[in-house]
Amino acid sequence: MNLDFEKNMPEIEAKIAELTKQKTTDPNAKVEDQLTDLQKQLESLKKEVYSSLTPWQTVQVARHPNRPLLRDYIAGICGEFIELHGDRYFGDDQGIIGGFATIEDRHVMIIGHQKGKTLEENVKTNFGMATPDGYRKALRLMKLAEKFKIPIVSFIDTPGAYPGADAEARGQAEAIARNLTEMSQIEVPIIVIVTGEGGSGGALGIGVGDVILMLSNSVYSVISPEGCASILWRDGSKAPEAAEALKVTADSLSKLGIIDEIIPEPLGGAHRDYEGTLRVVKQALLKHLNILRRVSERKLVERRFEKYCRIGRFKRR
Amino acid sequence: MGWFRKKEKPPEVVVAKEDLWTICPSCKAHVYKDEWDKNFCVCPQCNFHDKITFQERLDILIDPGTFREINEEVTTADPLEFKDDKGSYAEKAESTKAKTNMKEAVVTGRGKIHGIRVVISVMDFRFLGGSLASGTGEKILLASEYALRHAYPYIVVSASGGARMHEGIISLMQMAKTCAGIARLKKGGIPYISILTDPTTGGVSASFATMGDINIAEPKALIGFAGRRVIEETIKQKLPDDFQTAEYVLEHGFIDQIVNRKEMKNFLYKVLRYWKAK
Ligand SMILES: [Zn+2]
Numbered sequence: 239m240n241l242d243f244e245k246n247m248p249e250i251e252a253k254i255a256e257l258t259k260q261k262t263t264d265p266n267a268k269v270e271d272q273l274t275d276l277q278k279q280l281e282s283l284k285k286e287v288y289s290s291l292t293p294w295q296t297v298q299v300a301r302h303p304n305r306p307l308l309r310d311y312i313a314g315i316c317g318e319f320i321e322l323h324g325d326r327y328f329g330d331d332q333g334i335i336g337g338f339a340t341i342e343d344r345h346v347m348i349i350g351h352q353k354g355k356t357l358e359e360n361v362k363t364n365f366g367m368a369t370p371d372g373y374r375k376a377l378r379l380m381k382l383a384e385k386f387k388i389p390i391v392s393f394i395d396t397p398g399a400y401p402g403a404d405a406e407a408r409g410q411a412e413a414i415a416r417n418l419t420e421m422s423q424i425e426v427p428i429i430v431i432v433t434g435e436g437g438s439g440g441a442l443g444i445g446v447g448d449v450i451l452m453l454s455n456s457v458y459s460v461i462s463p464e465g466c467a468s469i470l471w472r473d474g475s476k477a478p479e480a481a482e483a484l485k486v487t488a489d490s491l492s493k494l495g496i497i498d499e500i501i502p503e504p505l506g507g508a509h510r511d512y513e514g515t516l517r518v519v520k521q522a523l524l525k526h527l528n529i530l531r532r533v534s535e536r537k538l539v540e541r542r543f544e545k546y547c548r549i550g551r552f553k554r555r
Numbered sequence: 556m557g558w559f560r561k562k563e564k565p566p567e568v569v570v571a572k573e574d575l576w577t578i579c580p581s582c583k584a585h586v587y588k589d590e591w592d593k594n595f596c597v598c599p600q601c602n603f604h605d606k607i608t609f610q611e612r613l614d615i616l617i618d619p620g621t622f623r624e625i626n627e628e629v630t631t632a633d634p635l636e637f638k639d640d641k642g643s644y645a646e647k648a649e650s651t652k653a654k655t656n657m658k659e660a661v662v663t664g665r666g667k668i669h670g671i672r673v674v675i676s677v678m679d680f681r682f683l684g685g686s687l688a689s690g691t692g693e694k695i696l697l698a699s700e701y702a703l704r705h706a707y708p709y710i711v712v713s714a715s716g717g718a719r720m721h722e723g724i725i726s727l728m729q730m731a732k733t734c735a736g737i738a739r740l741k742k743g744g745i746p747y748i749s750i751l752t753d754p755t756t757g758g759v760s761a762s763f764a765t766m767g768d769i770n771i772a773e774p775k776a777l778i779g780f781a782g783r784r785v786i787e788e789t790i791k792q793k794l795p796d797d798f799q800t801a802e803y804v805l806e807h808g809f810i811d812q813i814v815n816r817k818e819m820k821n822f823l824y825k826v827l828r829y830w831k832a833k
Contacts, residue, residue, distance in 0.1 A: 401781030401789050411760035411780040422735035439761045446731045460727040470639040484723045546735045549728040550689035551634035
């Protein structure tokens with residue numbers, strides 16, 4: 239998928255790939271100068287485009303189909319991953335997955351939304367839109383982490399909770415509410431990281447934690463910009479305006495005090511550089527795992543409650 | 556998030572013929588306004604429970620003269636400096652306050668139900684669709700903390716379309732904030748009763764409203780997470796008429812009982828008697 243604001247970046251990248259290939263097959267090919275030139279062009283273009291993304295452009299990047307997904311993060315960051323299935327009530331949602339995992343020498347419980355890269359995968363995972371079964375599976379795994387006394391790392395990347403008739407019938411609202419309630423009292427550290435789309439209640443349903451991190455091009459919002467535009471502007475095409483007004487970017491949310499840290503993506507976005515992205519995510523997770531391991535169980539819950547108590551801007555008069 | 560109707564109108568109580576008649580929004584029956592009001596805004600023909608104000612709700616549920624409001628001074632700020640093409644949130648909030656004589660979409664306080672002390676939060680749909688935002692979340696949480704401190708049962712009457720978009724992510728976070736308060740009540744052994752009225756949807760249904768130790772709904776109330784239109788677009792099917800009604804969520808196991816408005820106070824009293832009963 240090409241983003242129009244990336245201008246001719248994809249073409250330059252294609253040309254670089256072609257010349258690089260030429261170089262490897264034919265060591266005598268005189269492509270060195272051209273390559274250096276193209277790489278310079280690409281770098282300056284990346285800088286130009288990615289240092290001044292509008293909120294709506296950031297939404298496009300956050301939704302980019304080539305962005306690393308949860309299974310990419312697990313494969314790149316975790317030494318081991320033991321997937322655990324099922325909510326023990328109804329089924330095994332694929333929109334939220336989880337299991338035991340190691341990050342370096344740390345043992346953790348990973349939960350998170352799983353989108354798909356292909357249509358087939360997206361059918362299976364519902365485009366990362368979890369059903370109540372997914373939220374209940376996540377809660378089961380969090381309770382398990384609490385019992386095993388290991389920290390929880392929650393990866394957020396969803397357009398929202400699945401809006402289906404069956405999801406309503408099985409209590410989408412109750413499942414999310416239950417998670418919000420229980421997560422506030424879980425006696426192990428919870429690190430939340432928004433890697434792509436933080437879509438409303440569907441994101442928050444596994445998003446209550448001690449520290450909330452966001453990748454620099456991810457977004458987090460109470461409603462999709464399109465949804466907001468169609469309600470308040472009565473025109474879905476005003477999504478760019480709504481994205482601006484809703485303050486959905488990591489930068490805005492950091493200024494509002496909602497998130498604790500922005501993890502800078504490599505220039506040009508996570509979809510261009512998996513290795514670089516995984517490296518910074520791993521570093522950030524290890525850092526916060528180490529900070530939070532020193533906090534007592536009681537203090538953790540107390541501090542988490544206070545953290546959420548503080549969120550809100552109102553007047554008294 | 557979740558649930559907003561396009562072109563949401565305030566309760567469609569159309570008054571005709573010199574204010575003598577009320578037309579039921581559900582079955583369109585013509586009812587004498589006097590009779591309608593005496594019947595707690597419930598249609599005598601079809602038992603539709605129309606939206607009522609926080610004051611009417613308190614009058615119905617709380618013993619006369621016992622209600623003491625708490626945190627009444629909490630009111631909206633404009634954290635995002637939100638504007639759409641019709642104007643700013645700040646202006647919209649001010650005109651709503653003037654129109655409703657409320658400062659936020661919920662009124663909280665303590666009072667008695669047939670002599671039993673309770674803490675109660677009552678949402679009012681007239682105030683920006685009863686939407687959950689900073690001030691609402693703060694009041695609902697402070698009320699639950701008040702209940703915890705004094706060991707009084709906590710009752711919340713919900714009437715809300717969901718989170719308030721104009722405060723963006725801060726509104727979303729009120730879901731977590733209010734639920735954190737409910738979790739402390741559960742831990743502290745304090746009863747929490749949730750009353751879901753028309754409508755209870757989106758971010759409110761996905762937070763404190765469905766977390767009652769006992770969940771009660773009014774007849775025919777709209778209760779659900781996602782909007783009907785969004786679901787129909789997603790599954791490309793027409794949904795049955797009773798989808799997301801109180802009767803539907805009762806059948807699916809998410810509420811304990813559907814209780815008529817005029818019996819609600821007695822029902823609450825009967826249930827509360829069981830707390831620490833011999
Ligand atoms: Zn009627």
